[in-house]
Amino acid sequence: xxxxxxxxxxxxxxxxxxxxxxxxxxxxxxxxxxxxxxxxxxxxxxxxxxxxxxxxxxxxxxxxxxxxxxxxxxxxxxxxxxxxxxxxxxxxxxxxxxxxxxxxxxxxxxxxxxxxxxxxxxxxxxxxxxxxxxxxxxxxxxxxxxxxxxxxxxxxxxxxxxxxxxxxxxxxxxxxxxxxxxxxxxxxxxxxxxxxxxxxxxxxxxxxxxxxxxxxxxxxxxxxxxxxxxxxxxxxxxxxxxxxxxxxxxxxxxxxxxxxxxxxxxxxxxxxxxxxxxxxxxxxxxxxxxxxxxxxxxxxxxxxxxxxxxxxxxxxxxxxxxxxxxxxxxxxxxxxxxxxxxxxxxxxxxxxxxxxxxxxxxxxxxxxxxxxxxxxxxxxxxxxxxxxxxxxxxxxxxxxxxxxxxxxxxxxxxxxxxxxxxxxxxxxxxxxxxxxxxxxxxxxxxxxxxxxxxxxxxxxxxxxxxxxxxxxxxxxxxxxxxxxxxxxxxxxx
Numbered sequence: 001x002x003x004x005x006x007x008x009x010x011x012x013x014x015x016x017x018x019x020x021x022x023x024x025x026x027x028x029x030x031x032x033x034x035x036x037x038x039x040x041x042x043x044x045x046x047x048x049x050x051x052x053x054x055x056x057x058x059x060x061x062x063x064x065x066x067x068x069x070x071x072x073x074x075x076x077x078x079x080x081x082x083x084x085x086x087x088x089x090x091x092x093x094x095x096x097x098x099x100x101x102x103x104x105x106x107x108x109x110x111x112x113x114x115x116x117x118x119x120x121x122x123x124x125x126x127x128x129x130x131x132x133x134x135x136x137x138x139x140x141x142x143x144x145x146x147x148x149x150x151x152x153x154x155x156x157x158x159x160x161x162x163x164x165x166x167x168x169x170x171x172x173x174x175x176x177x178x179x180x181x182x183x184x185x186x187x188x189x190x191x192x193x194x195x196x197x198x199x200x201x202x203x204x205x206x207x208x209x210x211x212x213x214x215x216x217x218x219x220x221x222x223x224x225x226x227x228x229x230x231x232x233x234x235x236x237x238x239x240x241x242x243x244x245x246x247x248x249x250x251x252x253x254x255x256x257x258x259x260x261x262x263x264x265x266x267x268x269x270x271x272x273x274x275x276x277x278x279x280x281x282x283x284x285x286x287x288x289x290x291x292x293x294x295x296x297x298x299x300x301x302x303x304x305x306x307x308x309x310x311x312x313x314x315x316x317x318x319x320x321x322x323x324x325x326x327x328x329x330x331x332x333x334x335x336x337x338x339x340x341x342x343x344x345x346x347x348x349x350x351x352x353x354x355x356x357x358x359x360x361x362x363x364x365x366x367x368x369x370x371x372x373x374x375x376x377x378x379x380x381x382x383x384x385x386x387x388x389x390x391x392x393x394x395x396x397x398x399x400x401x402x403x404x405x406x407x408x409x410x411x412x413x414x415x416x417x418x419x420x421x422x423x424x425x426x427x428x429x430x431x432x433x434x435x436x437x438x439x440x441x442x443x444x445x446x447x448x449x450x451x452x453x454x455x456x457x458x459x460x461x462x463x464x465x466x467x468x469x470x471x472x473x474x475x476x477x478x479x480x481x482x483x484x485x486x487x488x489x490x491x492x493x
Contacts, residue, residue: 006100007086011079014107017342018075018116023068024343025362029464031070031119032365032398035060037418039401044207046218046417046492051161052121059119065402071116074123078116082107084130085297091137092268094305101304101326102297105248106130108334110241111293113341121162122290128158129168129294133274136172137301140181140268145189152193156200163215164291167278169197171295175273211421218417221492227286235282238289244296247333248303252296255303264309271298347459361464364457365399368435368465372400373407375433375453375472383474388413388429390475392436393493396465415489428482434473445485447477 027035037045038056045053055073063069085106086099094102106112115123132154139147151172158165176182176190184190198205208215226232244252258265259272275298282291307326311319338344343359345351352359376384389404391397391412397419400412413424434442434449442449453472455465478485 004086004096004099006096007083007103010100010103010107011082014082014116015075015079017338018071018078019068021342021344022071022075022117023066025347025359026365027067027070027399027402028118028120028358028362029365029393029395029398030361032402033394033417034119035070036394036398036401040422042207043203044211044215046211046214046421048121048162048215049160049204050207051157052119052124055124056119070119074119075116077124077127078107078112081112081127081130081297084127084134085301088130088134088137088297088301089304091134091141092271092301092305093141093264094301094308097311098301098304098308101251101307102301104330104334105245105251105300105304106297108245108248108330108337109243109293109296110245110337110341111243111290113337117342122293125158125162125164126294126297128154128161128165130297132158132165132168132172133271133298136175136274137268137271140179140270145184145187148184148189148193149196150193152196153200155193156197159197159201160204163219164287167281167291168274168294170281171274171277174277175270178273179270181270218492223286226288232286232288235287235289239279239292242289243293244300245333245337247329247336248300251303251307252299253303254306255299255301258302258306259299262306265302265306268302271302275299347461356461360461361395363459363461363463364455364465365395366403367457368396368455369399369403369407369409371453371455372404372433372435372472373409375474376407376409378452379431379474383431386430388425388432390414390432390434392416392469393464394419396435415486415491416493420486420490424482424486428478430476430478432475432478434475436469437473438469438471439473442473442475445479446475447479449473449475 033047034053034056037053038060041050041053041057043050056070059070059073063072082103085102089098089102111122112126115126132151135147135150135154139145139151155165155169155172158168176185240246240249256272256275259269259275275295278295279292311322314322339351340355343362345355345359347363372389376387379387387410389400389410389412391400391414394414394416397412397414397416400409404411413419432446433452439449450473451471452474455470455472457466
């Protein structure tokens, strides 16, 4: 497909914006965990499948610990997603105007902007969803059943990135059964596509089997936690300002109408179900609002085709006015989304205090590691020789393992997620620097613990490390046998 020139300019502008701002603040705690996993490549991890750590490993090899370099692949993923959005509009019968509008609408989606600025599995999730949806659109347009192989490959790749791709697989299955595509189940191609998806997923499935399907336990815990603390209560509202930009609501509603009710969209009705089924399932199961972000490019593309068709039937002056209003709305929506979703705000400014959210979890990690090094340096030589570091969360452990080598610190042990499977050092350390636990929780575990430092950051930002458990302890004399302690120390987060 040769994209419209406007699509190229929009994609390049989005890429340039991400490259310009992705070096700000610091690594997010989730990125620190991903990078730690990237140094220990495997076919699976407790919290996610292997694809994102794989990209993290390539980034580490190419760019070292460069913040900008680590975030290059997420920025490129969003760059590619914009071309796929234009391709989908083309497959739905759209011309150059619809292709440009579809790419622009996706470019300003808050989740698209945010995921291009962090190395997380969310960064590649939209790309995998839209790739599979493009192949379904091609299948609906051409009727060529061999495209099921491409659909299967996209689903398999997506499952290696995030297990929520399974919702899209269910949506595609339901869409085929509820549309003329169901006739193709009499051919071998849908079944070969399913077999290809399973083949691509197979290494991860084997890893899960070897580890007792631990990710199911992890996801069950995380889901129950999210419901308990209210993270899922805003699911419906977040469809209007997180999964897609508020200013594109008329566009995706038009797309939903076009796919289900317009005569021109009838042949693509399967695409409507590709959107509706995953969103309905996630609403029913109380998912988080951003989980559905990958479904909205379908509606944005369809809405762009509907808008182009409507404009073609109008007189020149109304058409120009509508076009100008639409692009003004997109620019306003893009500016508002960028202000909220990109690392733009000066730290501690009024703007920062309005949008800080996740950004505060990118502040203070180098200072944390430097403080741990100071605590280590203050210990007697005999203590330093038998010293270990025990961290509670993956941000602390990941920061120690990323920045610690420059100070000669030992690697951090932790009981969270995949860290627990890596075990404790053998022989065990008799002196430990402990992060993330308060005094009462340490009672009964060690013979003695003392506060040896406090976690701060140069901005005075209050986050989990500097507020909730800022004290750094030096502990001696494990009171529980290490194997028993480690068995109790397993937890998810």
